Amino acid sequence: MTFQAPKGTxxxxxxxxxxxxxxxEQMSAPLRLAGYRYVETPAFEDTALFARGVGESTDIVxxxxxxxEDKGGRSITLRPEGTxxxxxxxxQHGLHHGPLPVKVWxxxxxYRYERAQKGRYRHFSQVGAEALGVEDPxxxxxxxxxxxxxxxxxxxxxxxxxxxxxxxxACRPAYRxxxxxxxxxxxxxDATRARVxxxxxxxxxxxxxxxxxxxAEAPLVSDHLCEACKGYHExxxxxxxxxxxxxxxxxxxxxxxxxxxxxxxxxxxxxxxAQTAVGGGGRYDGLSEMIGGPPxxxxxxxxxxxxxxxxxxxxxxxxxxxxxxxxxxxxxPLGDExxxxxxxxxxxxxxxxxxxxLAFGGKGVKGAMKGADRSGAAYALILGERxxxxxxxxxxxxxxxxxxxxxxAEIVTMxxxxxxx
Ligand code: HAM
Numbered sequence: 374m375t376f377q378a379p380k381g382t383x384x385x386x387x388x389x390x391x392x393x394x395x396x397x398e399q400m401s402a403p404l405r406l407a408g409y410r411y412v413e414t415p416a417f418e419d420t421a422l423f424a425r426g427v428g429e430s431t432d433i434v435x436x437x438x439x440x441x442e443d444k445g446g447r448s449i450t451l452r453p454e455g456t457x458x459x460x461x462x463x464x465q466h467g468l469h470h471g472p473l474p475v476k477v478w479x480x481x482x483x484y485r486y487e488r489a490q491k492g493r494y495r496h497f498s499q500v501g502a503e504a505l506g507v508e509d510p511x512x513x514x515x516x517x518x519x520x521x522x523x524x525x526x527x528x529x530x531x532x533x534x535x536x537x538x539x540x541x542x543a544c545r546p547a548y549r550x551x552x553x554x555x556x557x558x559x560x561x562x563d564a565t566r567a568r569v570x571x572x573x574x575x576x577x578x579x580x581x582x583x584x585x586x587x588x589a590e591a592p593l594v595s596d597h598l599c600e601a602c603k604g605y606h607e608x609x610x611x612x613x614x615x616x617x618x619x620x621x622x623x624x625x626x627x628x629x630x631x632x633x634x635x636x637x638x639x640x641x642x643x644x645x646x647a648q649t650a651v652g653g654g655g656r657y658d659g660l661s662e663m664i665g666g667p668p669x670x671x672x673x674x675x676x677x678x679x680x681x682x683x684x685x686x687x688x689x690x691x692x693x694x695x696x697x698x699x700x701x702x703x704x705x706p707l708g709d710e711x712x713x714x715x716x717x718x719x720x721x722x723x724x725x726x727x728x729x730x731l732a733f734g735g736k737g738v739k740g741a742m743k744g745a746d747r748s749g750a751a752y753a754l755i756l757g758e759r760x761x762x763x764x765x766x767x768x769x770x771x772x773x774x775x776x777x778x779x780x781x782a783e784i785v786t787m788x789x790x791x792x793x794x
Pocket of ligand 1: 453454455456485487492493494495496497498499501502503629630650651652653654655656657672673674675676677678679680
């Protein structure tokens with residue numbers, strides 16, 4: 374029997390894997406320039422952390438978590454997202470007692486038991502950032518700008534930024550009940566009616582046309598914001614405008630996680646499957662308390678690596694973002710003595726910063742030269758018995774076929790000059 378990657382998952386294989394790596398790199402580069410520090414938390418946590426943090430009534434918690442009991446009888450969940458875990462870690466290590474905001478970023482795998490399709494996987498990758506301990510519209514604007522910057526640095530032009538404010542503990546309850554009153558009057562199926570009672574904001578996110586059609590007159594959160602939330606949101610918008618970050622106000626934008634307050638946003642991209650969000654985030658001023666911590670406001674985002682790679686493929690930006698793969702020098706030994714000499718020389722080349730590989734497996738000249746061609750190397754370094762006696766190796770430029778003998782003692786310096794920038 375043979376095995377396949379489990380349903381809803383896929384393998385990152387070269388060269389796509391190298392594109393994904395470079396995407397993660399470019400998503401985190403702006404963060405590092407802005408003082409965000411790298412953190413890594415476990416791939417699993419106590420189930421209760423997500424149940425409380427993300428919210429029992431969300432799809433993520435109620436339907437999509439990989440939850441199991443470990444051998445010690447604990448309920449464990451593979452992380453469906455990073456924010457609750459990062460806040461847990463910051464509290465556990467007391468970072469919030471130091472300088473604020475605490476600025477951290479992370480990169481890793483996340484797990485959701487979703488209906489698998491293009492762009493929606495059960496195992497996926499995010500690069501995320503969180504800034505904790507400060508409520509300042511400039512921090513929200515910085516966050517939003519940093520993700521926009523990351524997408525722009527990849528060359529993507531089709532990413533649209535949607536922006537909303539979900540209000541705060543003071544104004545959200547009144548909006549919630551106004552929305553519930555409206556939704557109770559609609560013609561909805563039982564599951565959606567139940568949702569109206571436990572999580573009415575999520576109904577606004579329903580994608581079915583028959584539901585959407587009825588939502589045209591739904592009350593908007595923007596009409597129910599308190600003065601403080603209105604002022605805060607206005608400031609975020611104005612800072613974004615000054616920074617040249619284009620955005621679209623979307624008063625219907627609600628997010629799939631319960632912890633959001635005030636600023637919420639999503640980066641969307643059309644044409645990469647049914648799912649359009651390539652990233653999303655917002656402010657979550659109550660999350661710390663929801664998981665048993667002190668009041669600790671926060672704002673952050675997570676960008677989807679998998680969907681961003683799909684977007685790059687859609688825009689023809691694969692080559693521009695895939696680093697050169699393979700080695701530059703491919704050494705071909707003819708005989709045992711030559712193999713010993715080249716083995717050392719290859720290590721020396723690498724030590725000097727020149728990428729180099731050796732024809733392993735004693736394939737003979739023809740097989741080894743084929744290997745050189747396939748390796749994508751610029752040069753073959755060929756050594757036979759006569760060359761050893763002469764103290765030189767043959768350096769062959771593979772594209773032109775041009776070949777010269779170079780003294781063994783000069784090989785490293787020569788390649789270093791030619792190839793190391
Ligand atoms: P999220 O919107 O659930 O937010 O996920 C962020 C991004 O992860 C999405 O925009 C999408 O690109 C990617 N993503 C999510 N689920 C999948 C999936 N099943 N397959 C492929 N890609 C997926 C969060 O996770 C929040 N923790 C973001 C945040 C950080 N908010 C504040 N701080």
